[in-house]
Amino acid sequence: MSTTALTRNVLGVWGADGARWLAGLPATRAEVARAWDLRLGDPYPLSYHWVEAVTRADGTPAVLKLGVPGADHLPVEAATLECWAGAGAVRLLAYEPAWGALLLERAEPGTLARTLVPARDTEATAAILAVMRRLHAAPVPDGVLPDLESQGAAFAAHLRAYPGDDPLPRDLVERAGRLFDELCASAPARVVLHGDLHHDNVLRAEREPWLAIDPHGVVGDPGYEAGSLVHNPDPERHDDALLALVPARIEQLADGMGQPVERVLAWAFVKSVLSEVWTAEGDGSEVGGRALDVALALLPRL
Ligand SMILES: Nc1ncnc2c1ncn2[C@@H]1O[C@H](COP(=O)(O)OP(=O)(O)O)[C@@H](O)[C@H]1O
Ligand SMILES: [Mg+2]
Incomplete structure (x- = not known):
C-alpha cells in the first residue's frame, strides 16, 4: 500500500482526529527522532500506521511505528510485546503514548x-x-x-x-x-x-x-x-x-x-x-x- 492508502484508511477510521494526525506527522517524526536519537529511513508499505526503518545512535537497526494517539491499537500492541519480551516476537524498545510512538526491534531480512x-x-x-x-x-x-x-x-x-x-x-x-x-x-x-x-x-x-x-x-x-x-x-x-x-x-x-x-x-x-x-x-x-x-x-x- 502507498501513503495514499494510509491517508484513505486513517481518514476512514479516525476522521478529523486522523486528519490532524496526518497533518502533524512530519513534525511528530522529527520530534521522536530527536528524543530517541534516531536516524530516519524509508517507510514500509503502509496501511493504518506510519512504519519506517530507523537506526539508533549506537547503529542498531530498529523500526519506528506511529499511530493516532489515543487510538486503541498501539497501547495493546505495546503491552502485548512487553508480555513476550522478545520470545517469538520483536522486542519493544520504547513506547510513548503521548506521541503514539513505538520503537521496535527490526526483524531482518524481514521477509514475510x-x-x-x-x-x-x-x-x-x-x-x-x-x-x-x-x-x-x-x-x-x-x-x-x-x-x-x-x-x-x-x-x-x-x-x-x-x-x-x-x-x-x-x-x-x-x-x-x-x-x-x-x-x-x-x-x-x-x-x-x-x-x-x-x-x-x-x-x-x-x-x-x-x-x-x-x-x-x-x-x-x-x-x-x-x-x-x-x-x-x-x-x-x-x-x-x-x-x-x-x-x-x-x-x-x-x-x-x-x-x-x-x-x-x-x-x-x-x-x-x-x-x-x-x-x-x-x-x-x-x-x-x-x-x-x-x-x-x-x-x-x-
Ligand atoms: N519490527 C519490524 N521489523 C521489520 N519490519 C517491520 C517491523 N514492523 C513492521 N514492519 C514492516 O512494516 C509493515 C507494517 O507494519 P505493521 O506493524 O503491520 O503496521 P500496521 O499495524 O499498520 O498493519 C509490515 O508489513 C512489515 O513489512
Ligand atoms: Mg500489520
Whole structure:
C-alpha cells in the first residue's frame, strides 16, 4: 500500500482526529527522532500506521511505528510485546503514548511468511505454528490485556445493526456468535494470544528464524489463534487456489497445536465470520472476500 492508502484508511477510521494526525506527522517524526536519537529511513508499505526503518545512535537497526494517539491499537500492541519480551516476537524498545510512538526491534531480512504462499504453504504454516508456540508459552499478566470473550460483542452489534442478510447472511453471523461463546466457555487453557497471527505478521529474522509483529493482544483459548491464518493472506480477495489449501491447513494446525480438528475448524469458521463482521463495521473495505468463502466452505463441516 502507498501513503495514499494510509491517508484513505486513517481518514476512514479516525476522521478529523486522523486528519490532524496526518497533518502533524512530519513534525511528530522529527520530534521522536530527536528524543530517541534516531536516524530516519524509508517507510514500509503502509496501511493504518506510519512504519519506517530507523537506526539508533549506537547503529542498531530498529523500526519506528506511529499511530493516532489515543487510538486503541498501539497501547495493546505495546503491552502485548512487553508480555513476550522478545520470545517469538520483536522486542519493544520504547513506547510513548503521548506521541503514539513505538520503537521496535527490526526483524531482518524481514521477509514475510506470505512469500512462501501458495507454493510452500506447509512451510508457511509450520513457521507460524513455531512462532505461535513461543508466544503462547508466556505467562498471562493480570488485567493488562482484554479477555477474548469481549470480542463476542461484535456479533451481537452486527445483528442489531443489520436486520437482514445484507451485507452478510444473518444465519452465518448468528451461528458464529453462538459458536464463539461455546468455544470460549470450553477453552482448554488461557494464553496471551497474538490475535492476528498470519502470513503478513510473521517475518524472517536472525535472533529466531521467524518473529511476529503487530499483535492485537487478547487473553483466551489458544485455538482462536488458528483462525486468522486459514483465510489469509489477502482475505478480501477471492482465490480458489488459496481456498483449496484450507482443509490441509486445518489438519496441520490441529496437529501442530495438539488440538482436536473440530475445534480448530470451528475457530477458523468463527474467525472468518468475525473478520467480515469487522470489515462491515466500516474500515472502508468491502465485505464478501475469501474470509466469507472460507466460512461458507467450512459451514457444512461444523
Ligand atoms: N519490527 C519490524 N521489523 C521489520 N519490519 C517491520 C517491523 N514492523 C513492521 N514492519 C514492516 O512494516 C509493515 C507494517 O507494519 P505493521 O506493524 O503491520 O503496521 P500496521 O499495524 O499498520 O498493519 C509490515 O508489513 C512489515 O513489512
Ligand atoms: Mg500489520
